[in-house]
Amino acid sequence: MFRDKVDEKKDELIKSLCEVVSIPSVLKEDDSGFPFGKNVNDCLMYMLDLGKKMGFRTKNIDGYCGYIEFGEGEELVGIIGHLDVVPEGEGWNTPPFEPSIRDGRIYGRGTTDDKGPVMASLYAMKIISETIKVNKRVRLILGLNEENDWKCIERYKKTEEIPTVSFSPDADFPCIYSEKGILNVHLKKKYEPSGDIKIEEIDCKNNAINVVPKYCSVKLSVENRLEECKKILDDILLENMNYKIDQNHIIIESYGVQAHGAHPELGVNSISKMIYVLNKLFDMLNMKNEFLSCIDEKIGREIDGKSLGIKTVSELGDLTVNLARFELDGNCLVVSLNLRIPKDITTDEVKEKIEKSCSNLDVTYSGEKDYLYIPKDNKLVKLLCNIYNEYMGENREPIAIGGATYARAFPNCVSFGAMKPDEEDLCHKVNEYISIENLIDACNMYTNALYKLLED
16 A cells, blocks of 8 residues: 555665665774774664654664654554674675665665665655554664674663564565574684694684685695695595695685575585595594594584584474684684574583583583574464565465574564565675565565554
8 A cells, every 4th residue: 555655765765775785884893982883883873864864763872773763652663673784705796885786686785684674664664654643653773783692682672662562674574483593602622733734824704603604714834744735635625625835834725605604505614615624634644633523523514413413303494503613713723603493402402412522622602592483373473474465465474584683682573574485595695685676565565564563
């Protein structure tokens, strides 16, 4: 019923999205004094200024997050999105923070995750505010640290009002009823080189822990065994790996395919290939390294956790493992894993099994988030699913995902769009884009969702 209104806003919506995508809102520790860096703060200020220009109330919550709001009444309807993005990665066809439009698509980092859906939600609010009289408030909450450790939402929940009902435009249509739990696992061991070959540097381009790593390089000091190392590497290097010589050093490079850490099957992991080759090299040189051997044996190139003893098959999606980081931290070798855990196995069980499998390593954890599960017949799930099906002329069921959205941060909240079923998942990948058709469809469905939630 709002299609004409959305079409009227189309050009303005696209322009605003391009402007916000041009702000490289990647988490960065700098001397700006802002919690997540100047660029992230600039992105928040852009959105709050845009909200003010639309006639809405806005609030900056100490630089941790903000919100845009309209309406009157006791009840609060929430939309929970985020403005931060993962690092751009290498291999873009066009600059990731210089949005470009071609073939009906808007390319740029954050167009899908999550600036496009957030902007579609803001324009849905504008359309509702201009069209109907409401007796509730609508608040678009703007997170700034979703891609890392959610400090933004933790800060919001300490001081601000929790919505009565809400949705997060940060996943898939038709609607999400279950999200896996999350656990980051850090495996560490003191590095004590034996013999005349030594790992001197490891570079994974500061890969985000929720991204399948695209690149990894390791610099080895090889002293008098250069020719021997070259001969072994010529035999054991895997696809899309190479090495180069720098005096008495060998630099091994591994290339993969970047993907969202919740979907490691969609990527190719550069780190797991590197560890396989390093372990093989050291073993063939009679310099077996206990850390590399354990990681290769217990994780290797698996994404299901089978060798760790944590493989879990579930109708809500199987457990997955993303080997996300490989570091030389002082005198220690460290790898970090990003696990997505269905509700069929507890986090404590996962920890117990990992500690048993890797008993010779130091194991620590971070980023733990419990799973989200809401029955399919929940009123909010049914309402949002029906909005999608009526608008698209389909008959889809709500789905379960491996990603973690803000839906689990609030009661009576689920994720709703904006990626359509059967679309390629471009979150955290290079050449990320949102089609203009999908952007407009999302705006229509978010407008309809607000209308229904406000009249309920």
